[in-house]
Amino acid sequence: MDTTAPNAPSKAADTAKDDPPLVLLDLPLPFIPKAAIFDCDGTLADTMPLHYAAWREVLDLVGAPLPVFPVEQFYAWGGVTAKEILHRLNTIHGLHLDTEAVAHRKEMAYRQQIPTVRPIEKVVAEARRFYGVCPIAVASGGMRMLVQETLETIGVGDLFEIVVGSEDVKDGKPAPEVFLTAAARLGVDPADCIVYEDAPAGLEAARRAGMRAVNVVDYL
Known part of the structure; x- marks a missing residue:
């Protein structure tokens, strides 16, 4: 699991508020994305x-x-x-x-x-499906250390190539920086990344990053 300092994200992908609305996709995703970025709290883990x-x-x-x-x-x-x-x-x-x-x-x-944390199985199943098939990352508003401990507790600590936490970015969600940082470190264009999120701020961050998303709340 890579937890080194993140690459600088592209500012060009920080879209304005009047740009096109967020494109929402289904769970399970009906295709394999070029990259997937998962929130942790309330998305992968019932925290x-x-x-x-x-x-x-x-x-x-x-x-x-x-x-x-x-x-x-x-x-x-x-x-x-x-x-x-x-x-x-x-x-x-x-x-x-x-x-x-x-x-x-x-x-x-x-x-x-x-x-005591439990996994959110429907979302964890997506991460397991993508493991070894496409690059996957976690991008969270929480402290990276706590995110890593949470991922280990629910048994998915080894799945993710990248973990981005609050200390890795200047501006947290709904700013897009956390997702843009994850995409940059995965080496994938933001437009090719699919975000899994449960929270309004996270979904707005995905939209501003120019990414499509799955609102997992609709399926839990």
Whole structure:
């Protein structure tokens, strides 16, 4: 599994908001793509409830009021980095949370739950189908270390040539950088990559990257 520093993505593929809409494909994909890029949390691994529990635990410990991050907002912001979530919470609610420190505490709270993570079998089956047939990568808004541990826990750690995490890019989803970085490191044109995603921010990132996508939520 390659986890070295990513190649610089092509800025040309960062399409404007008024460009064509995202093309959505079926699961299972009816063809073998030139490359496939998978989100991790909520796509390959059933981790979203565990992440929310970690958020609630840590926000309670730092004294944030319970209504500050309702579960509906959590899912609406799926795919967004922990630091960006905290920045948004600070802005919306007039809080002064230390984004670096609280994000780290939240990620470590989630890490304690990784041994309990289960795979999302329909999506994992796609990754296994493509393994050794076409290049495949993971591109996540989470810390790369935690993504790797999650992939190992669900038994797919050896499938992916590339793992791109939040520390590998400047701008997280819905910016396209994480997917463009994965495509660059796979050596495949973004237009030839198929993205597997569950979250609005991730699907928007795929659209801006000029990639087609499978919205796995429609099939789970």
